[in-house]
Amino acid sequence: MERVPYPGLVPFTxxxxxxxxxxxxxxxxxxxxxxxxxxxxxxxCLGSGKSxxxxxxxxxxxxxxxxxxxxxxxxLEFTPGGTGTNPDPFTGxxxxxxxxxxxxxxxxxxxxxxxxxxGLSELAAKVVAQRPSTELLLFIxxxxxxxxxxxxxxxxxxxxxxxxxxxxxxxxxxxxxRSDFISPCLDYRPLAERFNTGLYSLPTPSVIDL
Numbered sequence: 001m002e003r004v005p006y007p008g009l010v011p012f013t014x015x016x017x018x019x020x021x022x023x024x025x026x027x028x029x030x031x032x033x034x035x036x037x038x039x040x041x042x043x044x045c046l047g048s049g050k051s052x053x054x055x056x057x058x059x060x061x062x063x064x065x066x067x068x069x070x071x072x073x074x075x076l077e078f079t080p081g082g083t084g085t086n087p088d089p090f091t092g093x094x095x096x097x098x099x100x101x102x103x104x105x106x107x108x109x110x111x112x113x114x115x116x117x118x119g120l121s122e123l124a125a126k127v128v129a130q131r132p133s134t135e136l137l138l139f140i141x142x143x144x145x146x147x148x149x150x151x152x153x154x155x156x157x158x159x160x161x162x163x164x165x166x167x168x169x170x171x172x173x174x175x176x177x178r179s180d181f182i183s184p185c186l187d188y189r190p191l192a193e194r195f196n197t198g199l200y201s202l203p204t205p206s207v208i209d210l
Contacts, residue, residue: 027057051176081145100127121168128170143177163190
């Protein structure tokens with residue numbers, strides 16, 4: 001049986017890129033921002049509301065080499081809430097990074113490193129050092145899970161981790177979140193400052209670019 005071209009309530013993913021219509025202009029806008037920052041490698045994208053714009057729009061275009069060398073970029077996708085009870089965003093990120101680090105790194109080691117100052121930046125540097133001519137793109141989908149599923153004690157620590165890593169020359173950050181969680185994000189100065197310099201909005205629902 002042929003697959004129905006429109007997934008309905010099923011989320012758009014990269015496999016649906018051929019039938020992902022109506023967002024070409026917005027996908028092109030995100031690509032343009034990435035391209036303009038190619039010299040500094042400092043552009044970071046935050047998406048609000050529309051995960052499909054990243055999953056079925058931006059990422060497939062990057063994999064098709066829309067930007068020079070982007071077909072070789074490593075893409076790590078995860079959600080802060082993950083699975084199970086008492087989700088820890090640091091542990092979820094540690095599991096995602098482990099396959100790209102040397103065998104000597106355990107999940108516990110990576111988790112401990114992520115809690116250290118500049119931890120994510122240093123780990124990203126190690127990942128890229130093993131694969132010349134590539135970059136690491138971290139796609140955090142449903143970023144609102146940090147506030148809805150993760151313990152409050154994780155909120156400032158994880159936000160500070162991302163804020164510091166956003167200055168790394170080895171890492172690009174892509175975040176998507178529901179538009180009604182933009183306001184809670186503004187309670188944290190690092191997020192508020194980055195939102196102020198990089199908000200990219202879609203009509204309804206909206207998407208941000210930082």
